[in-house]
Amino acid sequence: MAIRLPPVHALSAFEAAARHGSFAIAAEELCITPSAFSHRIRLLEEFVGERLFLRDGRSVSLTEFGRRYLDVVRDALRSLADFPLPHRHPLAQPRVKITVPPTFARYLFLPHLADFTALYPDITIEVFLSVPLYDMALSETDLEIRFxxxxxxxxxTEKLFEEPVFPVVSPAYLEKIGGLKTPADLQKAQLLRSALEPWQAWFEVAGLDWPEPATGLRIDDLGLLLEAVRHGYGVALTRKHFAEEMIANGEVVPLFDIQLTTPQHAYYMVYEQSVRERPEVVLFMNWMMERFNMQSMT
Known part of the structure; x- marks a missing residue:
């Protein structure tokens, strides 16, 4: 008697969706349209006679039956993948997709990425930029860096390192306004604004009972904010590792030796647990933890 088997293409779609927790990401991985992907999942659900996923907006999670069925499917797919095929073409190059904030990417990530690629030249890294404040959902990548x-x-969530925040100013602007000896002297300065670094928390640490500035130049990119300081537009809050090169070159100077070091001021690596099933992602995350834990000591 013929054995009725589920379609293999539907099984691979099921495994990918379970791993990513997203139909959209799984469809991209399999290089098919979202509608074709959904059709595969429906086909498999009709075959087993049970629901495999609970759908909640863009994310999906396994039903109890789906979790039990996933173990069986993964064992079957692993057996097929591990069977020796002497004439098989080489596997596609392993890759890791990471989403990072623009300024972190510019000042911290790219200067050190060569260390990873030297250690693991066979792993391709794909870098995507996130837009802070506007989209806090985990995007369709393997991991994100968030502040x-x-x-x-x-x-x-895994903490990479803390990032103290403090005000900086250009020497020319400092001379122009006659110097700033105490935090209270900031009343004569133009305070540059950013939703990414509001002043209120720093005011409290500095002993100033001031409201958040409501007027003046606002820039919601910390790299551009630093450039505005360098060009003499005023005083702004910045983060230690972003500004260290400009400080070393004398282009900007820190003020008052008062830093904001609350737990909220840290970088975190954020991901879904399923990505740890891929060795290239684990290698990359381990490298990130080692490299940027060292960063906190510099």
Whole structure:
């Protein structure tokens, strides 16, 4: 009697969706349209006679039956993948997709990425830029770097390093306004604004009972904010590792020796636990943790 088997293309779609927790990401991985991907999942659900996923907006999660079925499917797919095929073409190059904020990418990530590629030349790294403030959902990449409090629901979060925040100014602007000896002297300066680095928390640490500035130049990119300081537009808050080169070159100078070092001022690596099933991602995350934990000591 013929054995009725589920379609293999539907099984691979099921495994990919379970791994990513997203139909969209899984469809991209398999290079098919979202509608074709959904059709494969429906086909498999009709075959087993059970729902495999619970759908909640853009994310999906396995049903109890789906979790049990996933173990069986993965064992079957692993057996097929591990079977020796002497004439098989080489596997596609392993790759890791990472989403990073623009300024982190410019000042911290890219200067050190060559260290990883030298260690693992066979792993391709694809870098995507996130837009802070506007999209805090885990994007369709393997992991993200985020700056904040480290509390991101339904994700795994690992702290990379803390990043103290303090005000900086250009020497020319400092001379122009007659110097700044105490935090209270900031009342005669133009305070540059950014939603990424509001002043209120620093005011409190500095003993100033001032409201958040509501007027003046606002720039919601920290790299451009530093450039505005360098060009003499005023005083702004910046982060230690972003400004260290400009400080070393004398292009900007830190003020008052008062830093904001709350737990909210740290970089975190954010990802879904399923990506740890891929060795290239684990290698990259381990490198990130080692490299940027060292960063906190510099």
């Amino acid at each position: 904040g409090a480290g509390k991101y629901p339904d994700t795994t």
